[in-house]
Amino acid sequence: MPMYDMNKILPGLIIFAGLMTFPIWYNSGNAGAVPKPEKPTNAKECVRPTDYMRTSHMVLLNEYRDAVVRDGERGAIKDAGGVEYDEKSLMLGCMKCHVSAKKFCDECHTYAAVKPYCWECHIQPKETN
Amino acid sequence: MRVLYPFIAVLALVAIAFLGVKVAGLQYLFGVVFPYLAFAMFVGGFIAKVLGWAKSPVPFRIPTTCGQANSLKFIEQNKLDCPSTFWGVTGRMLLEVFLFRSLFRNTKAEIHDGPKLVYGSSKYLWLFGLLFHYSFLVIVIRHMRLFVGHVPGFLHTLEAGDALFQVGAPLLYQSDIIFVLAATFLFLRRLINANVRYISLPADYFPLFLILAIGITGILMRYVLRVDVVNIKQLAVGLATFSPVIHGEIGTVFFIHVFLVCTLMAYFPFSKLMHMGGVWMSPTRNMANNSRMVRHINPWNDPNIKPHSYADYEDEFREFMTGANIPVEKE
Numbered sequence: 001m002p003m004y005d006m007n008k009i010l011p012g013l014i015i016f017a018g019l020m021t022f023p024i025w026y027n028s029g030n031a032g033a034v035p036k037p038e039k040p041t042n043a044k045e046c047v048r049p050t051d052y053m054r055t056s057h058m059v060l061l062n063e064y065r066d067a068v069v070r071d072g073e074r075g076a077i078k079d080a081g082g083v084e085y086d087e088k089s090l091m092l093g094c095m096k097c098h099v100s101a102k103k104f105c106d107e108c109h110t111y112a113a114v115k116p117y118c119w120e121c122h123i124q125p126k127e128t129n
Numbered sequence: 130m131r132v133l134y135p136f137i138a139v140l141a142l143v144a145i146a147f148l149g150v151k152v153a154g155l156q157y158l159f160g161v162v163f164p165y166l167a168f169a170m171f172v173g174g175f176i177a178k179v180l181g182w183a184k185s186p187v188p189f190r191i192p193t194t195c196g197q198a199n200s201l202k203f204i205e206q207n208k209l210d211c212p213s214t215f216w217g218v219t220g221r222m223l224l225e226v227f228l229f230r231s232l233f234r235n236t237k238a239e240i241h242d243g244p245k246l247v248y249g250s251s252k253y254l255w256l257f258g259l260l261f262h263y264s265f266l267v268i269v270i271r272h273m274r275l276f277v278g279h280v281p282g283f284l285h286t287l288e289a290g291d292a293l294f295q296v297g298a299p300l301l302y303q304s305d306i307i308f309v310l311a312a313t314f315l316f317l318r319r320l321i322n323a324n325v326r327y328i329s330l331p332a333d334y335f336p337l338f339l340i341l342a343i344g345i346t347g348i349l350m351r352y353v354l355r356v357d358v359v360n361i362k363q364l365a366v367g368l369a370t371f372s373p374v375i376h377g378e379i380g381t382v383f384f385i386h387v388f389l390v391c392t393l394m395a396y397f398p399f400s401k402l403m404h405m406g407g408v409w410m411s412p413t414r415n416m417a418n419n420s421r422m423v424r425h426i427n428p429w430n431d432p433n434i435k436p437h438s439y440a441d442y443e444d445e446f447r448e449f450m451t452g453a454n455i456p457v458e459k460e
């Protein structure tokens with residue numbers, strides 16, 4: 001059966017197929033590196049279990065941010081294993097163990113294309129290497 | 130029933146994915162096999178459908194003319210609504226595809242006491258239709274961050290723009306809210322407006338419910354239940370590089386979300402959703418009204434049947450015509 005207007009329909013279909021397969025040809029077989037966040041050496045447990053931290057740490061950080069900035073509550077927190085931390089604080093709390101933003105936070109954030117705006121208020125510690 | 134059955138169908142799809150993953154442990158089937166199958170059906174089915182359409186000749190010019198046609202020099206032509214050139218048609222098509230111009234002209238008719246028939250402009254369908262399609266587009270483009278190993282800059286820009294107000298963590302996307310609201314409007318329009326309800330079929334409700342369910346599971350996944358995005362991205366990039374791995378903990382809600390998307394992709398080429406391809410191919414929009422400038426020949430004309438002009442006809446039948454007192458041009 002003859003087809004009509006193929007001079008217009010064929011380019012259209014090629015554009016369609018090109019757009020739909022974007023991830024395939026853009027990656028062209030290269031899956032990229034899987035993130036390997038650097039684990040702290042000075043502690044075994046975080047303030048919540050790992051599963052929770054992997055999916056929901058941002059919620060916790062947001063709660064702490066609101067508690068500290070809006071209500072002035074820097075109260076101590078206990079972790080899953082009962083260890084106490086002095087205060088809700090990014091620089092003086094979290095980053096005591098997770099010392100490097102580059103080697104810890106950014107690993108996954110870059111991979112997942114997430115750009116948290118921590119350093120719009122906090123001054124990011126200078127990291128050599 | 131026409132509303133209820135498609136609703137139950139979507140609930141059943143959710144249940145199938147939930148049971149399949151949670152009870153039967155078929156992560157690989159729902160995370161790898163179905164996505165590949167559905168994607169192949171979507172792209173292959175879409176192309177097959179369009180090629181099927183390409184087999185229909187459209188020999189005559191049938192554009193809907195919504196304005197003054199090209200005529201004498203002193204009569205102004207409406208170049209967009211009755212285009213006679215390539216560029217006129219291009220303008221008309223671009224405005225149609227990207228701004229839904231013909232929906233913008235939507236009117237409604239109402240009968241008031243009297244009885245009096247009143248026509249008025251009705252822009253809601255245009256507005257929510259446009260919001261729905263663009264938020265859908267933005268969401269799908271944003272999802273590409275999960276499928277490409279190295280995320281290109283324009284995706285970062287889109288992300289930042291969509292989460293402009295920096296509400297909460299994870300950041301709230303405006304497109305998510307607009308998407309659900311607009312899809313809800315499109316559903317309520319079919320339900321509440323008696324005229325539209327009368328002509329609405331299960332095939333109209335099913336895609337709406339399916340798309341809403343995709344949106345709702347996605348939103349649940351991001352803001353409420355939360356999932357391990359790194360593990361999911363490993364799977365998604367794996368799919369795009371033909372080396373899929375299911376690694377670590379991935380929430381069931383993700384498999385429900387993806388199964389609904391698979392259903393949508395597989396269903397797409399067989400449904401009214403093919404208007405995505407069809408809008409480009411509607412002859413009532415994409416043809417120039419140039420019948421008075423160009424002779425269009427019907428491709429299925431039998432070449433053995435020669436044109437028969439009136440002069441020839443008269444030559445052939447002159448005797449009988451004059452005999453029957455029918456006036457002839459040549460004596």
Ligand code: HEM
Pocket residue numbers: 265268269271272275299302305308343344345346347348349350351352356358361365383386387390393
């Ligand atoms: C028709 C296609 C799809 C639609 C309309 C859709 C819709 C949504 C929506 C509205 C959200 C909420 C957050 C956001 O807007 O990013 C979402 C989240 C999500 N979707 Fe989809 N989705 C689609 C396809 C897919 C596919 C194929 C995958 C497979 C990888 C997927 C995986 C996810 C994930 C992992 C999230 C959570 C993202 C996060 O937590 O940041 N979606 N989806």
